[in-house]
Structure formats: structure tokens, C-alpha cells
Amino acid sequence: MTRASSSKRALLRIKCREALSTHICKLRSYDGSQITANLFVDKRLGLTIAPDKVRLQPLPSDGYSWSATGTTAALLKKGLSSGNIRFYQSICEELGRSLEAVPVQVLKRTAKDKANEGHIAELCSSSFTETILQLKVAISKLKEELSCAYEHLSQSQAENYRLDQALSHTRNELENSTFENSIFRNELLSSEVRIAKAIQVLEVTAGKTATESPEDLPMED
Template sequence: MVLSSNEKRAFFRQQCREALAAHIHDRVGLVVAPSQVRLQPSAGDGYAWSVTESKKSLLQSNLGSGSVGLYRSICEELGRSLEAVTPQTLQVAQSERGHLPEKETRPTGSDEKESGSFTAKIREMECANREISSELDRTRMHLEDSLRKKNELHAETLRLQDELGGVSSRVSHLEDELVRVTGGIDKAMRVLQVYQTQDGSAPEHGDRQDESVDSMDGTMLETPPVSIRVDAS
């Protein structure tokens, strides 16, 4: 049997409504008649639609005036990029994307059925991303502080190296001066030793000369006269 265009559209619309109603019951726990399912529900309906940025166009039409292509796309994306959540969950997700303080975005209760949804996972990833961002900020501040201290230590090291260079130069000069003074002292000691040796040996030499003279004088006095005879012939 070949369906007319209107019949075909009505057929796929009914399939889409039934799929949406079953999904709402599975994710949120509400029983909604397929004929009462809406793509733009109010807060009093007890459910809302969470959709990824790239698939927002799926919610911009009404189910009653949609096309076959719309119905097919909704059924294909249901549970993947489009899912039913509580209005509170959707508000929390939107608030977190707006980077509101955590105490203002924390939900009043938890929905066990949403724990495996992509909306919940997105929220977890966004929360983890904010924590990582905060940790990176703290790490960057720590690194900047460490870099500042490193630069200060480097400057202090250079200053101490300059001072050490000056001290080393003075030490080298003092060592040279010490060598020079030590050499002068050694030379003076050698000169002093020479004078002491000369002063100590001079009297002994004089005494020996006097003794020699006295001995010679005595010998001359004790030697008998020698007679000299002249032969007249």
C-alpha cells in the first residue's frame, strides 16, 4: 500500500511521538501520552530537552507541523545528542555553562536515571574542565613565583661571584706580598748569619797570630850565637 504524503508524515510523526514519550519515561520517569509530547515544553510539564549545540535546530519546530525528515532526525538523535532531562537539570547545565558560582548551580536533588546521559557527562566534563583550569591557574601562579625567586637567587649569585672575585684578587695579591716578604726575610737571615760567623771567628785568628809571634821571639832569644871564621889564606 502506497501512503500519501500526508499519511506518510502522520505515520512518522506518530512514531516520533511514541519514541519521545518512551524516552521521557526512561530518563525522567514521567508518563506522558505521545499526543502530549512537545519539543518546547514548559517548566510545569516536568521534563525538558537537552540538546547539543549542533542539533539545536531539531527543537525549533513543532511536532504537529514538522516534516518527515525532522521526525527521522529526532528519532536518530534521541539519546545521542537529544535527551529528556528534568527542568532543574537543564537549568543547572545552562547555569554551569554560564560559569555561575557552584553554590548557585548545584541541583537540589540527584536523578539516578540521568547518571548515564550525555548531559550529565557534559556537566561532569565541564566541572572537571573548570577544576583543571583552576589548577592550571594555581600552577601558573606557583611557576611565576618560582621564576621570580629564581631570578632573585641568580642576581644574588652574580653578586656573590663578583665579591668572591674581588676577594680572590686580594688573596692573590697578599700571597705575592707574602712571598716577597718571605724572600726578604730569608735574605736578611743569610746576611745576619754571615756577619755572626765573621764576628765569631775574628778573635780566635788573632790569638793564634799572637801565639806564633811569641813563639818566634822565644826561639830567637834561645838560639846561641854563631861564630864566623874567616880563612886568611
């Protein structure tokens, strides 16, 4: 590495540390009494951070941490003292965008939230699985009930067919009986007419016989 590159790298490291420290503190207004040897009073986190004390992997006791999204998270895996020119440039570019200083409590809360979300997801998954099982049992019962209903329907249709056949046979027998009764009735009427005529003939004959005189009767030899 050339002397010029080393010098540029050192300057960028200082600039990067100052940017990180300033970002953590973000003073809105201050006077000279608030700044001593590049110490910044943090009105957002309640911290006093010196640029040479800024870390990308702070301890919990430091009171702050970093929240990074996307590929920027990879920048937090390296120390500020061992970076290269591009490393420092990337931090300065992403600071305030995909790289933010946050209180330690935020990360703890985030971790807790993630745990809660995982628990909720697990409960939802368990509830969903239970619901699926209940649906499967309900569907199985419905299929069984439908099978029984179909069998009962088939039996009813067979019984209806049998009754329809029996009704048709009975109707035919009734029609035959009605026809035979009509024949018998006609024969009976004919017989009654013949009997009435025979009775009438007998009555006429009897009347004639009663009115004849004895002399009209034939003599015996």
C-alpha cells in the same frame, strides 16, 4: 510537496512523537489499565506524557527536558509540528544515543555544576596567576642574590690574587734574606777563623818574648 510526501511526513511526525513519549516514559511492564488514549506512565521521571503533548522545548513546569550532544542539539531548536521528513528521521535515529530525556533538575544541576566549574576554573586561574607572580618575584630575588654573590666572588678573587702576589713577593724577599744571611754567616765564620789564628800567633810571640834571657837582649852603644 506531493500528497504522498505530505502523508509520509505526517506519519513520521506521529511516529516521532510516540517515540519521544515512549522514551520519556520507558515503561518496563504495564497492563491495559496503565494505558489510556496513548498516555504513558513514566517510571523514570514520574510523569504522564501524551505523544501529542511532547515538546522539544518543554517548559520548566513540564518536569522534563532534553539533553543533546554534538550536532543533535540543533534538532531541539525546531518545533515538532514544523519539521520535515529528514528532521523526524534524525530524531528517531538519535533518540537514546545523543538525545536523551532528563529531569529538569538534572539540567539545573548541570548548569550549577558548570557555574561551579567556571568558578573553580576562575579560582584555579587566579591561583595559577598568583603562583606565577610569586615565582617571578622569587626568581627576581634569586637573580639579585646571584648578582650580589657574583660580585662578592669577583671581589674575593681579586683579593685572593692580591694576597697571592703579596705572598709571592714576601717569599722572594725571604729567599733573598736567607741567601744573604748565609753569606754573612760564612763571612763571620771566616772572620772568626782568622781572628783565632791571629790570637794564636800573638800568644806564641808573647811566649817567646817572655822566655828570652837579658844577655840575649841586644846591647846599647
